[in-house]
Amino acid sequence: MANLISINLLAIFRDKVFHGILAIAVIFLLIPSISSLSMRQVTELSITLSLSLLSVILLLLSVSLGATSLWKDIERRYTYSVLSLPMERSAYLIGKFIAIALFLLLTALVLGAVTCLVVWLSSGIYPPERPILWSALILCVIFSALKYIVLIAYSFLFSTVSTSFFLPVFGTISVFMAGNATQQVYDYVHSPAAKALSPLLKHAASFFYYLLPNFSAFDLQINAIYAIPLSLKGVALPFIYFCIYTPLLIVVAAIIFARREMK
Amino acid sequence: MNVIEFTEITKVFRGKKGFIVNALKSMSLQVAKGEVFGFLGPNGAGKSTAIKILLGLIRSTAGSARIMGVDVNECSARLSVGYLPENPSFYDFLTGEEYLRFVGRSFGMDPSLLNSAGDRILRRLDLWEARKRPIRGYSKGMVQRLGLAQTLIHDPAVYILDEPMSGLDPIGRALVKEIIRELKELGKTVFFSTHITADVEAVCDRVGVINKGTLLTVDTVASILQRGVEGYVVQRFLPDGTTDRQLVPKSDLHTFIEQSIASRWSIERIEPKRKDIEAFFLDIVAVEQRHETQG
Amino acid sequence: MMPKAREQKYYITFLMLAACYSLVVIALADYMRNKPFLERLGYIPSVNTLKVFAADHKQLLSASLMLKVQIYFGGLIEKAENKLQVPADYPAMSRTIDAALKLDPYNMDGYYFAQAILAWDVGKPDLANTFLEYGMKYRTWDWQLPFFAGFNYAYFLKDYGKAAREYQRAAELSGNEMFINLAGRYMQRSGKTEMAITYLGMMAKSARQLSMKRTLLTRQTAFLQVLKIEKARDTFFQHYAKLPTSLDDLVHAGYLPVLPRDPYGGTFFIKNDGSIDSTSGFAFAAVKK
Numbered sequence: 001m002a003n004l005i006s007i008n009l010l011a012i013f014r015d016k017v018f019h020g021i022l023a024i025a026v027i028f029l030l031i032p033s034i035s036s037l038s039m040r041q042v043t044e045l046s047i048t049l050s051l052s053l054l055s056v057i058l059l060l061l062s063v064s065l066g067a068t069s070l071w072k073d074i075e076r077r078y079t080y081s082v083l084s085l086p087m088e089r090s091a092y093l094i095g096k097f098i099a100i101a102l103f104l105l106l107t108a109l110v111l112g113a114v115t116c117l118v119v120w121l122s123s124g125i126y127p128p129e130r131p132i133l134w135s136a137l138i139l140c141v142i143f144s145a146l147k148y149i150v151l152i153a154y155s156f157l158f159s160t161v162s163t164s165f166f167l168p169v170f171g172t173i174s175v176f177m178a179g180n181a182t183q184q185v186y187d188y189v190h191s192p193a194a195k196a197l198s199p200l201l202k203h204a205a206s207f208f209y210y211l212l213p214n215f216s217a218f219d220l221q222i223n224a225i226y227a228i229p230l231s232l233k234g235v236a237l238p239f240i241y242f243c244i245y246t247p248l249l250i251v252v253a254a255i256i257f258a259r260r261e262m263k
Numbered sequence: 264m265n266v267i268e269f270t271e272i273t274k275v276f277r278g279k280k281g282f283i284v285n286a287l288k289s290m291s292l293q294v295a296k297g298e299v300f301g302f303l304g305p306n307g308a309g310k311s312t313a314i315k316i317l318l319g320l321i322r323s324t325a326g327s328a329r330i331m332g333v334d335v336n337e338c339s340a341r342l343s344v345g346y347l348p349e350n351p352s353f354y355d356f357l358t359g360e361e362y363l364r365f366v367g368r369s370f371g372m373d374p375s376l377l378n379s380a381g382d383r384i385l386r387r388l389d390l391w392e393a394r395k396r397p398i399r400g401y402s403k404g405m406v407q408r409l410g411l412a413q414t415l416i417h418d419p420a421v422y423i424l425d426e427p428m429s430g431l432d433p434i435g436r437a438l439v440k441e442i443i444r445e446l447k448e449l450g451k452t453v454f455f456s457t458h459i460t461a462d463v464e465a466v467c468d469r470v471g472v473i474n475k476g477t478l479l480t481v482d483t484v485a486s487i488l489q490r491g492v493e494g495y496v497v498q499r500f501l502p503d504g505t506t507d508r509q510l511v512p513k514s515d516l517h518t519f520i521e522q523s524i525a526s527r528w529s530i531e532r533i534e535p536k537r538k539d540i541e542a543f544f545l546d547i548v549a550v551e552q553r554h555e556t557q558g
Numbered sequence: 559m560m561p562k563a564r565e566q567k568y569y570i571t572f573l574m575l576a577a578c579y580s581l582v583v584i585a586l587a588d589y590m591r592n593k594p595f596l597e598r599l600g601y602i603p604s605v606n607t608l609k610v611f612a613a614d615h616k617q618l619l620s621a622s623l624m625l626k627v628q629i630y631f632g633g634l635i636e637k638a639e640n641k642l643q644v645p646a647d648y649p650a651m652s653r654t655i656d657a658a659l660k661l662d663p664y665n666m667d668g669y670y671f672a673q674a675i676l677a678w679d680v681g682k683p684d685l686a687n688t689f690l691e692y693g694m695k696y697r698t699w700d701w702q703l704p705f706f707a708g709f710n711y712a713y714f715l716k717d718y719g720k721a722a723r724e725y726q727r728a729a730e731l732s733g734n735e736m737f738i739n740l741a742g743r744y745m746q747r748s749g750k751t752e753m754a755i756t757y758l759g760m761m762a763k764s765a766r767q768l769s770m771k772r773t774l775l776t777r778q779t780a781f782l783q784v785l786k787i788e789k790a791r792d793t794f795f796q797h798y799a800k801l802p803t804s805l806d807d808l809v810h811a812g813y814l815p816v817l818p819r820d821p822y823g824g825t826f827f828i829k830n831d832g833s834i835d836s837t838s839g840f841a842f843a844a845v846k847k
Contacts, residue, residue: 003368007354014356076355080348081413084318085369086341090568183590188629196768210583217586237586244582248575255568262320263276 004087004095005102008069012103017064022107024057028114032121043132046122047225050115055144058108059176062148065100066155067168074163079262090254097156097250101149108148112141133227139235140224146242147218151176153249154213160257175213182209183216213245264332266421266452267294267317272326274312274476286312288476289326294454294469296420299447301467301484302456303544309476310456311349314425317454318346330421342370345414349425349456351406355399359390359409362398363416370417380416388412388438403430411439422446424455428462440466460541464488470540472547479547484540491538499528510536605660620662627654627671631769648680659689663696673706674761674770678777678840683714701732709757713750751785754778776821777840783818784834787826790814791834801832 012018031049070093073079083092116137123132151172158171186209189202217238223230274287287309294300304310315321316328319335333340353362360381367377385391388408393401401409407430414422427443428436443466446453457463463470464484471481494513497520500506507528511519516533523530538546609616630651655676659668669690676686690707697703708724711717758778762771787805790813794802805828808814820826824838 003365007357007365010361011354011356077348077350077352078354080320081346081351081353081410083320084341084344084346084348085366086338087369088338088564184626184629186587187591188625209587210580214583214586214590217590233589237582237589241582241586244575244578248572248579251568251572251575255565255572258565258568259322261322262315 001091001095001098004092005099008096008099009103011069012065012099015065018061021057021060021064024053024060025111025114027053028111028118031118032125042126043119043123043128044225046119047115047132047137048221050118051140051144051221051224054108054111054115054141057111058104058144058148059151061104061107062100062152062155063169063172063176065103066152067159067172068165069096069100070156070159071162071165071168074262075165083262089258089260093156093160093254093257094250097153100152104148104152105142105145108141108145112138115141128227130227133224133229136220136223136227136230139230140220143218143220143235143238146239147179147213147215150213150215150218150242150246150249151179153246153253157249157253157256160253160260176215178208179213179215182212182214185209214241217241264296265293265329266296266298266331267292267300267423267454268329269293269313269316270327270329272313272316272328273324274309274316274321275324285476287316287323290473290476290478291326292471292478292481294452296452297447297450299443299453299466299468300455301463301470302454302473303458303460303463303470303540304456304473305458305548308473310458310473311425312476313473314346314423314454314456317423318344343420345417345419345422347410347414347422347424347427350430351410353398353406353409353413356397358395358397359385359401359405359412360394362409363413366413367416370419372417377416380418384412384415387415387442404432404435407431408435408438411442415442420451422451422453422455424453426457427455428457428459436462460539460544464540472544474548474551477551479551487540487543488537491543492535493538494536496532496534496536497523497530498532498534499523499530501528506531605657608657608661616661617665620658620665620668623654623658623661624665624667624671627651627658628667628769631671631675648675652676652680652682652685655689659692663693666697666700666702669693669697669703669706671770673710674773677706677710677714683710686710687715699731701728704728704731705760709753713754713757751781751788755781755785779821780836780840783820783826784836786818787814787828787834791828791832795832802828804828 028050031046031053034045034049073082073096083089116134119132119137154175155168155172158168162168162171185205189197189205220230220234222228269290269292271289271291272287273289274285276284276286278284290309290313302310302313312321316323317330317335318341319338322336328335330340331343354365357365363381363384364377367381372380382391385394388411390405390408390412393405398406398409407427411424411427414424427439431439440462443453443455447466447468467484469481469483470487472479492513495511495516496508497511497516498506498508509519520530608619652672655668655672658665659672662668672686672689676689677683687707687710690703690710694700694703694707704724704727708721708728711724712721755778758774758781762774762778787808790808791802793813794808794811802808802811805814805817805826809817818826820836820838822836822838822840824836824840826834826836829835
């Protein structure tokens, strides 16, 4: 397993796509100067911009790495040489997943450190109204990474059933959008504003709410930006949710992948 | 115990729109320890399908397959196998040396053993100079040689090679044949597929001919060659320097030699005139097709 | 390929995880439902920043912001009716509406909502009018904006000149004579309650959202009661040439069969100047200003 993880990490580090995406991270350098344009909330704006940029980079990484990794191995016929080695298909799949997840976490931590630096610099320009809640900021970065790891698990699930990269790439993007909307849609259809909707539609909305990932649960940006203390429940529940939901997706992916024929 | 054993293996591919291909039809085949077995057949005969079933890449529709007595559905069956895929492709972001390390570690090799074996094999396959370059920059022949190197790295008992000679220049082909002969001397079992009959003649002990998913015949190369003798070309000369070359039917050889000696001819050379494996192969396939059109 | 036994192990793992999942997702859903409103409404970065990042999705973003406010408000009303004390964050709502309108100045939802909430519940008709006048620059065909603005001028701000001008504009745009009549009527102080009733009825008619419609109709009901009391008070004044000291006087004197009920749960009372008001201030107690 360690062998597979290290090989896949090496693959990511030597990939051109990764270099291109990391180039976007240069934008972080501009954030302090952009933030200083805000009249009232220099620090808040710098946190907002940093977290959004970090989120965009992680999204690009998880789609480009997660959705194409398995597809690329099959397309370039690496699977013949690798899967004929004495290893379980599930080990191959999980090794690959862990490598990408680790890489994403690593990127998040590095960019999170950059974020802290940027925020610290901005708060030097104009002292914030409320003291910065560093713990919320760091947790927000970590939870953002967890969110995208769930997304990668989805991209793996799509990759195991598809032979082209269309389903993994567009499926992953759709899950990302749906996952961010589920809470709002659920709230809406169960609010008095939607009394007129058909019950069937409401049941369907509830069904998808429980089936699709709930990315709003991982969103701690408000706490980070406005220094609102986090509740234990608000951190523990999404984390437990992550710890169950991700393996669930990977187990399903492993079952499908084990049945797949390498023609 | 047979090293490789197919028992009534059947494989049906179901394509889209109900399209069905019977890639293998109840094929049974055994390969013994120390044998070099050539799996001969035209393109699309089912050779690769059989090999992929052995490696667990695809699942047989019916029947079973074993390597060293272990069912091929167990991933431990592959522990004793070195496999070279057809037109192989390896993680091209790695260097040749790194790839061999990766394969060796997958087989749980000891690191120091892996280092020494890696160096030896890279030199043997003429990849030593290129070992620190990414595979991305390798020529087709180099990739094929690396493919062979990664089957040798963990010194397995069984070698399964899918079209090992394709994509190689004459020097490369000679190298592969040499390596197969060396493996035979070491008592290893080699199972390789090819559509080139000359390869079979050069290195195989036994050969199986497959066409359209059916195993048509299995025989030793020696016996095929023996059966294929049609006559002899005899070259003789008289003391005065007159030379003469005659084609003698198999049954007449004895009398012809006696007569020659009686007439003071000296025999210079007797060469068997025989059908080669290619002719044998074409015959079998032709017979099969005749049966089909008649049936 | 997997042998049977291992495949089974995977299915068992799957089932176990699925069971754990169903437990945790229910807990999570529960937590998410009860998350404080402020967090739900979210933080809105400055409008100029939003404009840059929205790229060509300004209208979409604007619509989603409005949707957020409406869901938030819908939940608030429901909680208020269930007598739950939830402080409403009107500044956050107003900020969100502002951002939505700056992103898409044509978004009618924004104006409608600004009028319905800012003018009545927040008590900032002038702010509502700023929004409406901004909107009129864009929605040049829309009679509703001047109609709302005219009402605010007449009813809340008591600027009858401006009110008449806005109604004139609404009448021109809609081609509806009624607005001209309203414009005239609203010059009179006495027509105030009737004006509110007409206005609320019209707004309720065009309200598509159920929670909004209910809010408006509740308020209309309250004003119908007020109108009843006002009529009784006027008759009382004609007979006695003085104002009643309390509403009970009107019931005792037989001008009102019973004391009307305030749908907001308050009690009606008569002010020293004779105008009718309620202890509820015509808003649910929980809905703080």
